[in-house]
Amino acid sequence: MQFFNSQTLALSSLLFLVANAAPSPTLKQRNPDTISLAKRASCTPTAGGASSVDDVPAIESAIASCGSGGTIVIPAGKDYYLNSVLDFSGCKSCTFNIEGTLTASNNLTYWATQTAIIYMKDIAGATIQSLTGSGVIDGNGQAAWESFAQDSSLKRPTLHYIDGGSNIVIQNLAAKNPPNVFFSVKGDATNVQYASLTMTAKSDSTTAPKNTDGFDIGASTYTTLTNITVSNQDDCVAFKPGANYVTVDTITCTGSHGLSVGSLGSTNTDTVQNVYVTGATMINSAKAVGIKLYPGGSSHGQGVVSNVTYDGVTVTNCDYAAQIQTCYGEDSTYCTTYPSTGTIAGVVLKNFKGTTSTKYAPATANLDCSSAGTCGVTISNWSVKAGSGTAEVLCANTPSTLGVTCTDGASG
Ligand SMILES: *[C@@H]1O[C@H](CO)[C@@H](O)[C@H](O)[C@H]1NC(C)=O
Numbered sequence: 001m002q003f004f005n006s007q008t009l010a011l012s013s014l015l016f017l018v019a020n021a022a023p024s025p026t027l028k029q030r031n032p033d034t035i036s037l038a039k040r041a042s043c044t045p046t047a048g049g050a051s052s053v054d055d056v057p058a059i060e061s062a063i064a065s066c067g068s069g070g071t072i073v074i075p076a077g078k079d080y081y082l083n084s085v086l087d088f089s090g091c092k093s094c095t096f097n098i099e100g101t102l103t104a105s106n107n108l109t110y111w112a113t114q115t116a117i118i119y120m121k122d123i124a125g126a127t128i129q130s131l132t133g134s135g136v137i138d139g140n141g142q143a144a145w146e147s148f149a150q151d152s153s154l155k156r157p158t159l160h161y162i163d164g165g166s167n168i169v170i171q172n173l174a175a176k177n178p179p180n181v182f183f184s185v186k187g188d189a190t191n192v193q194y195a196s197l198t199m200t201a202k203s204d205s206t207t208a209p210k211n212t213d214g215f216d217i218g219a220s221t222y223t224t225l226t227n228i229t230v231s232n233q234d235d236c237v238a239f240k241p242g243a244n245y246v247t248v249d250t251i252t253c254t255g256s257h258g259l260s261v262g263s264l265g266s267t268n269t270d271t272v273q274n275v276y277v278t279g280a281t282m283i284n285s286a287k288a289v290g291i292k293l294y295p296g297g298s299s300h301g302q303g304v305v306s307n308v309t310y311d312g313v314t315v316t317n318c319d320y321a322a323q324i325q326t327c328y329g330e331d332s333t334y335c336t337t338y339p340s341t342g343t344i345a346g347v348v349l350k351n352f353k354g355t356t357s358t359k360y361a362p363a364t365a366n367l368d369c370s371s372a373g374t375c376g377v378t379i380s381n382w383s384v385k386a387g388s389g390t391a392e393v394l395c396a397n398t399p400s401t402l403g404v405t406c407t408d409g410a411s412g
Pocket residue numbers: 107109110
């Protein structure tokens with residue numbers, strides 16, 4: 001047998017809690033709960049104990065046995081090796097408790113053909129969590145970053161990928177060193193919650209951990225990020241085409257490209273809408289928050305950004321506190337001829353404070369809207385100081401109702 005049942009202890013303490021709960025429910029009312037708890041299966045896959053042994057078959061067997069409403073346990077102090085894709089097929093309202101460590105192999109040849117290390121396709125109900133907070137998902141990305149620095153055609157997998165599905169919770173764990181993006185959600189997934197995650201991409205050489213976006217949120221509704229700490233290279237959170245109803249509450253990002261809408265309109269009409277970010281602490285980022293739209297012309301599509309609020313952003317040593325680019329991916333000559341015809345509507349930047357770096361000082365923001373698009377941006381309670389000199393906000397094609405004093409000269 002690859003795994004054994006270890007539910008007895010947990011179950012008896014749950015029953016103890018139920019039995020000692022407030023006296024209001026009668027015994028009769030409690031019974032159905034007790035029965036459904038008793039039925040909940042728990043599987044603990046056996047770890048092979050060496051990086052040469054792929055633990056994915058044992059974990060997938062545990063999902064097959066316990067995945068329908070049950071719990072899969074990765075115990076504390078144990079290392080499990082993911083030498084192939086861990087596919088959550090068979091999980092339906094499953095709980096996956098990681099108290100130990102899952103470590104991906106660094107077989108770059110294998111991973112080059114895979115989308116993700118941990119893959120969830122159309123999963124209805126899943127919680128991946130650490131009860132103690134000790135659980136770690138380690139993408140072991142150093143070899144991939146080194147190889148990518150030599151050959152940028154190398155394909156690298158996302159650490160955890162949600163393609164469709166609903167009611168998925170990822171919480172209270174650490175994720176580190178993904179070969180590429182940490183967490184992706186797309187495929188019209190709905191109700192995905194990421195909470196209390198500590199995410200670190202740190203190279204042990206001078207090679208940067210390239211493209212380690214914290215979150216790529218694509219076509220989906222009702223994705224929430226709460227209490228998140230990210231240290232990485234590239235976007236901390238990217239709101240990608242199709243992202244709708246996304247809320248981010250309390251996030252600290254160090255060293256990233258910030259909280260970024262886009263890029264949109266590369267070849268299609270791309271929409272990002274209904275995003276609310278509150279309580280962002282942005283440290284050493286290229287920009288704290290931003291929007292990236294491609295320009296016009298027959299080879300490009302159009303970007304649409306609607307109802308996006310950044311509320312309460314503290315900036316420390318970021319190059320810009322805010323940046324709007326409507327000439328993304330082309331040069332200014334091109335964009336003069338083919339300006340973006342995209343829509344920016346209902347974008348609100350409020351309660352920004354802190355100090356930018358000296359890189360573009362005294363500019364603290366660069367808001368380059370398009371002469372041929374719309375620029376529905378309002379700024380209020382903006383008190384960002386420049387790394388040196390008297391702070392100014394660079395603008396182009398912004399409305400007179402913007403809410404801050406503009407200095408000409410925005411670009412990008
Ligand atoms: C790496 O992956 C490739 C492709 O799947 C496989 O052929 C090869 O045996 C793997 N190498 C090791 C050391 O496991």
